Amino acid sequence: MTCKIIEFPKIHDPRGNLSFFEFPNQLPFEIARTYWIYDVPGGEIRGSHAFKEQQEIVIAISGSFDVVLHDGEKEIKFSLNRSYYGLYIPKMYWRRLENFSTNSLALIISNKGYDETDYVRDFEEFKKLKNV
Secondary structure, X not given: OOOEEEEOOEEOOOOOOEEOOOOOOOOOOOOOEXXXXXXXXXXXXXXXXXEOOXXXXXXXXXXXXXXXXXXXXXXXXXXXXOOOEEEEEOOOOEEEEEOOOOOOEEEEEEOOOOOHHHEEOOHHHHHHHOOX
């Protein structure tokens, strides 16, 4: 599977809208870990790594930010700014999150628990592992 935007259900209500996700209806994996990134100072970048096995979905719960993905050969940028869209990132994609708006909140859901040995933190090593 390749990276893609997943549109979550959006239930319209005059009191406020509601969106949700469930496995296996909207998610391609069962959730093992959830974390969020917030209070990112202007100009800072988060991420800058890949995972050997972990898959993730990134959601802009509030505000906006860009997710830049690299497959070892080319780069693609996704601008996230709707809480009912999630960006699915399979294993072995280099990712960085940048251009955070004020008060943005990034929610990340993962199919694996935290494991430092799953991280690839050097871009040249990443390209070697991708056989580029």
